Amino acid sequence: MSVGTHIAILGAGPGGYVAAIRAAQLGARVTVIESQALGGVCLNWGCIPSKALLAVVELGEKVKKAGPMGLQVSGPVTYNLPQMVERKNQVVAGLVKGIATLFKAWEIEHIHGMGTIQDRQTVQVKVNDDSSRSVNADAIVIATGSSWPNLPQFPIDGSQILTSQQLLDLQQIPPRLLILGGGVEGCEFASLYSALGTDVTIVELMDRILPLEDEEVSSTMTRELKKRNVNVVTGTTVERLERHGETVTIYLKNGTTLEVQKVLVSVGRGFNSRGIGLEQVGVRTGQRGEILINEQMETSTPGIYAIGDVTGKSMLAHVASAQGKAAVENIMGHRTTIRYDVIPAGIFTLPEIGRVGLTETQAREWANGGEANASVKIGRFRYTALGKAQATGDTTGWCKVIAASSGKILGVHIIGAHAADLIHEAALAMQVGATVVQVADMIHAHPTLAEGFMEAVEDTDARAIHLVRKKIG
Amino acid sequence: MIPADLRYHQEHEWTRVNGTQATVGISHFAQDALGDIVFIDLPKVGASVKAGQQIGEVESTKTTSTIYTPISGTIVKVNAELKDHPEVVNSDPYGQGWMVVIDLANAGEVEKLMTAAQYETFLSSQKKG
Numbered sequence: 001m002s003v004g005t006h007i008a009i010l011g012a013g014p015g016g017y018v019a020a021i022r023a024a025q026l027g028a029r030v031t032v033i034e035s036q037a038l039g040g041v042c043l044n045w046g047c048i049p050s051k052a053l054l055a056v057v058e059l060g061e062k063v064k065k066a067g068p069m070g071l072q073v074s075g076p077v078t079y080n081l082p083q084m085v086e087r088k089n090q091v092v093a094g095l096v097k098g099i100a101t102l103f104k105a106w107e108i109e110h111i112h113g114m115g116t117i118q119d120r121q122t123v124q125v126k127v128n129d130d131s132s133r134s135v136n137a138d139a140i141v142i143a144t145g146s147s148w149p150n151l152p153q154f155p156i157d158g159s160q161i162l163t164s165q166q167l168l169d170l171q172q173i174p175p176r177l178l179i180l181g182g183g184v185e186g187c188e189f190a191s192l193y194s195a196l197g198t199d200v201t202i203v204e205l206m207d208r209i210l211p212l213e214d215e216e217v218s219s220t221m222t223r224e225l226k227k228r229n230v231n232v233v234t235g236t237t238v239e240r241l242e243r244h245g246e247t248v249t250i251y252l253k254n255g256t257t258l259e260v261q262k263v264l265v266s267v268g269r270g271f272n273s274r275g276i277g278l279e280q281v282g283v284r285t286g287q288r289g290e291i292l293i294n295e296q297m298e299t300s301t302p303g304i305y306a307i308g309d310v311t312g313k314s315m316l317a318h319v320a321s322a323q324g325k326a327a328v329e330n331i332m333g334h335r336t337t338i339r340y341d342v343i344p345a346g347i348f349t350l351p352e353i354g355r356v357g358l359t360e361t362q363a364r365e366w367a368n369g370g371e372a373n374a375s376v377k378i379g380r381f382r383y384t385a386l387g388k389a390q391a392t393g394d395t396t397g398w399c400k401v402i403a404a405s406s407g408k409i410l411g412v413h414i415i416g417a418h419a420a421d422l423i424h425e426a427a428l429a430m431q432v433g434a435t436v437v438q439v440a441d442m443i444h445a446h447p448t449l450a451e452g453f454m455e456a457v458e459d460t461d462a463r464a465i466h467l468v469r470k471k472i473g
Numbered sequence: 474m475i476p477a478d479l480r481y482h483q484e485h486e487w488t489r490v491n492g493t494q495a496t497v498g499i500s501h502f503a504q505d506a507l508g509d510i511v512f513i514d515l516p517k518v519g520a521s522v523k524a525g526q527q528i529g530e531v532e533s534t535k536t537t538s539t540i541y542t543p544i545s546g547t548i549v550k551v552n553a554e555l556k557d558h559p560e561v562v563n564s565d566p567y568g569q570g571w572m573v574v575i576d577l578a579n580a581g582e583v584e585k586l587m588t589a590a591q592y593e594t595f596l597s598s599q600k601k602g
């Protein structure tokens with residue numbers, strides 16, 4: 001297929017809208033069907049709004065530390081949450097408008113409605129104004145995403161028991177908040193609300209918070225949260241909760257009872273694969289309801305593609321975007337696949353986390369189960385030994401590099417200021433197959449935080465300059 | 474810097490016995506090796522602990538190190554001052570820098586710990602190693 005091809009895309013999140021623009025670049029005629037705001041969860045109720053709020057407390061934390069650095073600020077740092085939320089809404093509105101502008105420039109049609117696939121070439125749309133329309137297309141891309149949990153034992157009521165979407169619009173700082181689930185979202189909200197002055201408790205079922213991250217990341221994050229007086233409870237979950245007028249009483253399985261004003265339910269997300277007509281066209285789904293796709297993002301039904309959260313591959317906005325570009329490139333006759341082994345990701349806690357590739361445990365499992373003589377070497381470097389970190393006062397954090405004995409980089413984990421940006425040098429090195437020696441041989445500018453990655457890479461061969469290798473205690 | 478009236482553990486914790494209870498902290502050698510201490514994570518009162526078990530962590534500007542309990546028993550007191558002033562462990566490791574008080578489960582365990590003289594020998598052997 002090529003120029004003149006008409007592509008219908010269900011959903012305008014970071015998967016769908018990026019797919020739409022890429023398809024238009026390649027000469028396709030594109031119709032996007034989205035009943036809610038352009039940009040999806042990521043832009044409207046996820047990544048962007050939470051960062052907009054976190055940016056304010058990060059600034060506040062800096063100001064709180066400013067006195068000894070010689071910056072005089074009179075009066076205490078206080079937060080105006082309604083104003084923070086208002087500014088967050090402006091940031092989001094601006095970005096949503098930006099997508100609309102791009103759509104206009106590329107002549108992408110946006111139908112405000114819900115699409116249901118009727119057959120391989122037809123999408124039936126229930127338009128928001130209650131009219132209905134039929135869209136004929138040569139190919140269909142499903143980018144319907146995922147939705148907030150709705151577990152019977154934790155009934156979301158929008159006032160006391162909340163989803164992250166609802167927590168982003170809170171107008172009053174709650175005295176006490178319970179976060180159910182110590183994953184990425186749970187830890188980000190714990191950082192945000194503890195900085196606002198809320199007494200936060202995280203309850204995580206696994207034996208550590210951020211259970212999918214490297215063990216050292218989890219333990220440092222636990223410590224950093226404790227420094228903020230966050231109560232981190234692991235290895236248990238909520239047995240039941242009772243709602244009263246102003247408070248919620250939480251009974252944990254470990255016997256502890258807590259009383260809070262708000263509860264954030266941050267466990268699991270459901271795939272939006274129901275009610276969109278998959279069964280009518282025979283699109284196969286997996287056990288969890290995720291849409292099964294091949295390397296070209298095509299479903300079991302030729303001509304119908306799926307991308308993003310709904311494919312259950314990775315619940316990350318940037319993976320959805322990459323899948324979206326790949327899907328439409330394949331539709332337009334180009335052979336494109338993506339690599340799932342090099343996916344950088346950021347966690348926007350205080351401090352920030354950046355990650356790419358394997359954790360140390362995964363790397364050791366790989367070494368044990370893999371080729372003969374494969375072993376793993378670890379390099380570490382702490383922010384505190386970086387001139388730049390000392391100068392700016394961002395001395396908390398470290399970089400950890402996990403490499404194979406061959407020098408191949410298997411995974412990199414950074415916790416500290418700008419970690420989510422810094423991780424991309426590591427991701428690029430992995431993407432192009434650079435060895436630790438090649439990275440160490442590249443000159444890194446001084447003074448920068450990026451030197452931390454260079455020194456950690458050097459430390460895999462015990463040749464970091466600003467590190468004394470000796471065992472303490 | 475090795476008080477004679479204390480007992481020492483190979484992980485560099487000290488123990489001061491007072492009746493059925495014992496106070497635990499980290500030695501001068503440990504604090505010196507760690508450098509400027511910025512955070513100390515201690516167990517909760519009421520926790521029951523076993524000799525050799527990890528009970529907390531000390532974070533310094535150089536590293537993060539585990540705190541082990543040299544003795545078994547129940548934590549009856551933790552030094553809350555260290556939350557805001559962890560640097561006290563650097564300045565006064567055997568005094569105000571104490572970490573926890575443990576209700577002894579087995580007083581005999583204390584006898585197995587090193588005396589000041591033994592700890593001194595242990596340290597010099599470590600330095601050579």
